[in-house]
Amino acid sequence: MAPRGPAPGGSGPLVRPDGAGRRGRYGVRRGRPRRSAAQRAHLRSAGDVLEDNPVGKLKxxxxxxxxxxxxxxxxxxxxxxxxxxxxxxxxxxxxxxxxxxxxxxxxxxxxxxxxxxxxxxxxxxxxxxxxxxxxxxxxxxxxxxxxxxxxxxxxxxxxxxxxxxxxxxxxxxxxxxxxxxxxxxxxxxxxxxxxxxxxxxxxxxxxxxxxxxxPPQKMQAHLIPPDTPRSIFVYFRGLFYDTGNDPEGGYYARGVRASLWENFKNNHLFDISTDHPATYYEDMQRAVFCLCPLGWAPWSPRLVEAVVFGCIPVIIADDIVLPFADAIPWEEIGIFVEEKDVPKLDTILTSMPIEDILRKQRLLANPSMKQAMLFPQxxxxxxxxxxxxxxxxxxxxxxxxxxxxxxxxxxxxxxxxxxxxxxx
Known part of the structure; x- marks a missing residue:
């Protein structure tokens, strides 16, 4: 049985590189979910998950x-x-x-x-x-x-x-x-x-x-103390190339993942690798930003993992429609980067004002935000x-x-x- 109580994940103290408080210059909004004025009116306050009680409303x-x-x-x-x-x-x-x-x-x-x-x-x-x-x-x-x-x-x-x-x-x-x-x-x-x-x-x-x-139970088993410092600035584990299905390169992930590797493999702010360590879930809880680039499809479980572990999702998938976009305030908890702007990603992230980062972390700490992403048993x-x-x-x-x-x-x-x- 799944553990009761709040969904996993927290937001530990933020550790950022020097000079990271400047306001960003690059557009990072393409692909963001659109919410109508009527839908926004349903939200009780900024950062809330829209709550309905479907029981009794449908059979x-x-x-x-x-x-x-x-x-x-x-x-x-x-x-x-x-x-x-x-x-x-x-x-x-x-x-x-x-x-x-x-x-x-x-x-x-x-x-x-x-x-x-x-x-x-x-x-x-x-x-x-x-x-x-x-x-x-x-x-x-x-x-x-x-x-x-x-x-x-x-x-x-x-x-x-x-x-x-x-x-x-x-x-x-x-x-x-x-x-x-x-x-x-x-x-x-x-x-x-x-x-x-x-x-x-x-x-x-x-x-x-x-x-x-x-798997909620598996993620719950890897929780670390919520006050653990977030000492990793940018985190990603996964494929950059799929040589088996895309031997010539460039088709997989529309070249986004290849661009991430070529541009940032030697950048000390980017902890990115194809290795998938046993501490993967713990590492996400130590990271400020978790990259969620497209692969063969725009989506992956990384988006769920990032939200659950309080790591700000950096969504790189043009025109993506995100889960429950009429209920979850994705614009407020995530960052959207156009695929063409991947080479500028270091500048985009280090230019984010500290207050914006802290606000996103506070919103991600909301248990209802995490719960909406899980299928618990x-x-x-x-x-x-x-x-x-x-x-x-x-x-x-x-x-x-x-x-x-x-x-x-x-x-x-x-x-x-x-x-x-x-x-x-």
Missing amino acids: VFIYDLPRKYNKKMVTKDPRCLNHMFAAEIFMHRFLLSSAVRTLKPKEADWFYTPVYTTCDLTPAGLPLPFKSPRVMRSSIQYISNKWPFWNRTDGADHFFVVPHDFGACFHYQEEKAIERGILPLLRRATLVQTFGQENHVCLKEGSIIIPPFA PAQPRDAFHQILNGLARKLPHPEGVYLPPGEKHLNWTAGPVGDLKPW
């Missing part, structure tokens, strides 16, 4: 699928429970015992299909992308044949959790994901996904962007599960136009790549 009917679509996959390969795509599994478990669940489909506001599309893994532990769309398509065929509810809206009152790199485009490489596009059968459904980027074919209007899964108030429910509740009531006249269809069941049409 969710869970389709009873054969185990081959979900639980049998986890039994076959339990690694699914610990990787960054595991939100699809834990969301299913949460809903099974949630107060929003209804056993009466006629009173449901939403229909949920518990299909795990990231749990058929390679020996290296990565989802098999060519299997995922076939699994999803098969599950939709199953529910549309057994129940009448899909057919009356073509899925417009259904939601699916699709935590792939590029959501329901079902591929980890952006070029191929764009070529594929969103699985045609999902184009009327609401997608709950980790991928978010403005004006991208793999993000449809109305999707709910969620954080990737990061058991669930807790205001956690990521409840943020998803909030997002679904805000979409109600469904417009009358979602209900189709009898016999009318909007979806083409034979559309998409030939490989996706193979039986699963």
Whole structure:
């Protein structure tokens, strides 16, 4: 069971390089989440997480699928429970015992299909992308044949959790994901996904962007005293080049990570490396800034880890749409750096006024900020599960136009790549 009490992470005393109190000159706002005036008005004060109570506002009917679509996959390969795509599994478990669940489909506001599309893994532990769309398509065929509810809206009152790199485009490489596009059968459904980027074919209007899964119990076990000095200025661990999938270089992370390495590998303010030490979580708690650059996709678990450990996230992914951007004040807790400005990153960060850094650290210390990024077991108030429910509740009531006249269809069941049409 997950430890009770405040979510992990704190903000120890700040240690900064000399002369770091000058005001910055460079624009660092591209890609920041946009919040309307109405949404801002919901916030009680600067830095708060928007709080709604979804219980009583919506009812969710869970389709009873054969185990081959979900639980049998986890039994076959339990690694699914610990990787960054595991939100699809834990969301299913949460809903099974949630107060929003209804056993009466006629009173449901939403229909949920518990299909795990990231749990058929390679020996290296990565989802098999060519299997995922076939699994999803098969599950939709199953529910549309057994129940009448899909057919009356073509899925417009259904939601699916699709935590792939590029959501329901079902591929980890952006070029191929764009070529594929969103699985045609999902184009009327609401997608709950980790991928978010403005004006991208793999993000449809109305999707709910969620954080990737990061294990709360594991992070809790690595907490250090909250008054530990933050003696590392900039911290990053991860790949700079992916020679296996991008042998010529330049395509992976749109060259951002390569630029980070080439520009700052010898800069004493930057603790960056491909090594992943046993003290990774402890090091993040000793750092002022944690780099969150794009990889194959714009997102990664680093964003969750940074928030949980009170390390100011430096988000380098143009036009990214961040998790729960209508509820979490990302502009106030993070720093946004355009990809083209990576060579200036040292100047950008050392030019930040000390008062701005301290303010971001204070906001990150808010337990509700951390809780909103986590999928704890058991669930807790205001956690990521409840943020998803909030997002679904805000979409109600469904417009009358979602209900189709009898016999009318909007979806083409034979559309998409030939490989996706193979039986699963």
